[in-house]
Structures are given as structure tokens and as C-alpha cells.
Amino acid sequence: MDRFSYVGHSQGTLMALIEFSRNKELASKVNLFTALAPVGRVNKAVGAFELLSDLLPQIVAITDKLGIYDFAPLTPVVSEFAILLCPVIPSICSEVFYAIAGPDEYLNSTRVPVYGSHAPAGTSIKNILHWNQIYLAKQPQMWDYGTAAENLAHYNSITPPVYQYSDLQVPTVFFSG
DSSP, X not given: OOOEEEEEETHHHHHHHHHHHHOHHHHTTEEEEEEESOOSOOTTOOTHHHHHHHHHHHHHHHHHHHTOOEESOOOHHHHHHHHHHTTTOHHHHHHHHHHHHOOOTTOOGGGHXXXXXXXXXXXXXXXXXXXXXXXXXXXXXXXXXXXXXXXXXXXXSSSOOBOOGGGOOSOEEEEOO
């Protein structure tokens, strides 16, 4: 495979930091990693994420019983709502972003209708659980299987290994703000 450049945004930057640090063969093929709004840890989360952290066990119990395994998928109804409402009353959509992600002094209010038509993008419940584990552990770590025995079986360690960003050897540019 030829060398390539990787551009990641938000969670995509975290995935790249992790894999380019761990997987030397893959990292050797990357000539530039560009990180837009990079995420390396989430120990200062605010907004809905902070609230969800406390409620997550109850939410997962309910979603499991209902057979729901995705979280906040983008639906046509949500997308149309954002397309129609955000241009007319952008402050409402800005407040929704604020409630979900916390305050953002850099939010471009003229782009809120565009953001709203693409958000939420959705993810899996397991991904939300992993983000919550990282948030509670205050460090970026692999999935915690919940018991020392399960972690030992998967990692040969009773606790999940911490990701080592210091092993990153790929030329990297970070953009935030």
C-alpha cells in the first residue's frame, strides 16, 4: 500500500491517536495525520455527556430490554426539523448543541442549520459506554469488560490497558478552536 494522509475530526482523531500509536505497520504508511477538533481524553466533559454518565446504567438496562443498540441516530424527522427550524430560530438549535456538548464560544451560529441537518450522527450504545468508561477512569483506556477475570482473559491484566499516545511517530498537525 502506498503512503497516505489521514484527516480526522473529533472521535476520528482519537481513533487515529490510538491506532497510530499501537500499530507501527499502519503508522509507517501515514505521511501526515491532520487532527481537527482533536480528542485525547474526556475527563472535563460537560453538558448532556456529564449528566448521562450518572444515568447510563439505567439507560442501558432499558435499551437492552427494548433491543435498542444505537444511540441518537440521525433520522429524516430530526434532519428535516433542523433544516426547517434552525434557519428560522437558530438560537434553539444553538441551545440544543449547548445542552449536548456544553458551552462553545467558537460555535459559528451562521452554520448551525448545517450542523443541525447532520447531527446527531448516531453511534452504538457500546461506544457510548466506552466513552463513559474513559470519562470515569480519567484516562484513555481500552474497553473495560467489567470484571478482573474478563479483563485478564482479554488483556492479560486485571485492568484495561491505557493507550500510550507517547508512542505516536506519525507527523501530526492539530487544529482546534
